[in-house]
Amino acid sequence: MPEDADKVRATIVERYGRLARTAQAQLQIVDCGPQQFNDGGFGAAAYSDTGELPEGAVRASLGCGNPVAVADLQPGETVLDLGSGGGIDVLLSARRVGPTGKAYGLDATPDMITLARANAAEAGVNNVEFLHGHIEDIPLPDAGIDVIISNCVINLSADKPRVLAEAFRVLKPGGRLGISDVIADDGLDPAQRAEAEQLVGCTIGTLAESEYLSLLAAAGFTTYTITRTQAAADGLHSAIIQATKPAAPPEINIRPMTAGDARQILDIYQAGLDSGNASFETTAPTWEAFDAAKLPLHRHVAVEALTGQVLGWVAASAISDRCVYAGVVEHSVYVHPDHGGRGIATALLKALVQSTETAGIWTIQSGIFPENTGSLRLHEKAGFCIIGTRQRIGRHRDRWRDVVFIERRSTIAGTE
Incomplete structure (x- = not known):
């Protein structure tokens, strides 16, 4: 991990703790400029199937897309959401994998875990489990997850290669990665890039598209694609990143x-x-x-x-x-x-x-x-x-x- 990783983590946890408490007070939360929030497809605007979810889960959505929509979840699968926040993607995933499947949510912010568990209880969803921990050190064993999703969280990590390596580790052979994130144009001027990242709340820094692809390959994924969805700010885009871990014989x-x-x-x-x-x-x-x-x-x-x-x-x-x-x-x-x-x-x-x-x-x-x-x-x-x-x-x-x-x-x- 980078030397300042603990400091970065503490800053992120404190920031999202405040947002979780705002959501618990039944107030709408926004993690970037209002114009970017609307234009970039951030928050609940990215979803069309939230009708049966608790209002608090929808209100707390801070993502930049809908990874559940592209994850192709099947009944009986086990899914993990990295940076699950208020739990909207975990609850949607639990609905899709059904009672024979399971949806995990992992978040570093205790207040977000509390909020997500309350939302799951209100929704009456039993096939979910929310874990407190860091996406750079996933507290789950090797090769036990069918699908990993994440919604605008990996950009918040100070060690993005470690996140993708951990995702690869916990996926089963043939397992799938389907995440929403914000990416930068290759060759974007550093000052312009930093200004745009501040506007959309990516305070730790985004990955350029070519950087994302290189890290996926280095982690071990053998198929991977990036599909841009909407412009988030000048030179930045909301995008869907999909990848697959190579299949293998039993054991x-x-x-x-x-x-x-x-x-x-x-x-x-x-x-x-x-x-x-x-x-x-x-x-x-x-x-x-x-x-x-x-x-x-x-x-x-x-x-x-x-x-x-x-x-x-x-x-x-x-x-x-x-x-x-x-x-x-x-x-x-x-x-x-x-x-x-x-x-x-x-x-x-x-x-x-x-x-x-x-x-x-x-x-x-x-x-x-x-x-x-x-x-x-x-x-x-x-x-x-x-x-x-x-x-x-x-x-x-x-x-x-x-x-x-x-x-x-x-x-x-x-x-x-």
């Missing part, structure tokens, strides 16, 4: 590769090389060489959920520094020899396809020894096509080897 998580995984990754790599049919290489590289060769946002590991053991990895490398090949990468995928048959390689390939397509990469390619029939079948199922076979392309272990060249051309990226 397995797929997350970004880190330097802490180096030993296990290289051991799995070496085990594959020792099989004789994985690569022309015979010895795994050093971590420094491996790290330098792989694209940072397109390297994923599959880990055992309970132990954190790395079971497999996938990574991509650029094939050329020429701009014409900017959307073409070469990949490798390896699975621990004791954990084959669990669907790990398939899940890793799917994560790679998602992350590369989201980044605009249009072709993934590789070369496979024809004797490696298992890998050829795996890639065929993942949408790769055989381009051809280069015969006797190189010597490996004192004999000439053919290589089958495969590629997967995206139907999403590079189509125009």
Whole structure:
């Protein structure tokens, strides 16, 4: 966390405590200039389905959109609202997930928790739970949440990368993120940006669209989009941010590769090389060489959920520094020899396809020894096509080897 995080948190808690007490006094609360509040779709103006909610929950709404409307909540799901305030989005979510589902609200302001619990009691909603805590340190276990929503709160954090990393951690494999927030135009003049942020109440600072996308990718989300909804102030926009955590087989998580995984990754790599049919290489590289060769946002590991053991990895490398090949990468995928048959390689390939397509990469390619029939079948199922076979392309272990060249051309990226 940044050095001044505690001070920032205290300021935010004090500010929203005052607003909660204002709402408890049955007064309307506004957290930015009146013109920006109306023009930016802030507060209850973003909702069309509040008729059955307590007036106090609607009155206390301080969001900049309606994340529930885009979260595609299903009966039985578990949803978490980061920065739940007076509880409007939690109550709407509880209605959508139904009695077999559950809606959590997390807020750092005790007065907001009190207000939200009172609103839930008035609404007679039982499948909700309001937690006191910080969105940078979510007090919930790993991989237990189906959907995370948030409404104009992440901009209030002094450590936005930590928030998104925590969101990724608590989501189940395949879990979804659907949040409303205020974003800045890329390249906006800093002074103009700061003035606009003050007008709309984003006192800690907003993220530019490109910054938001980069942080989502770094956190491990493999699909992510930003859709602007309304102008909030000069250079600032209300927006819906959606992202998905990669799906995985039971009891397995797929997350970004880190330097802490180096030993296990290289051991799995070496085990594959020792099989004789994985690569022309015979010895795994050093971590420094491996790290330098792989694209940072397109390297994923599959880990055992309970132990954190790395079971497999996938990574991509650029094939050329020429701009014409900017959307073409070469990949490798390896699975621990004791954990084959669990669907790990398939899940890793799917994560790679998602992350590369989201980044605009249009072709993934590789070369496979024809004797490696298992890998050829795996890639065929993942949408790769055989381009051809280069015969006797190189010597490996004192004999000439053919290589089958495969590629997967995206139907999403590079189509125009």
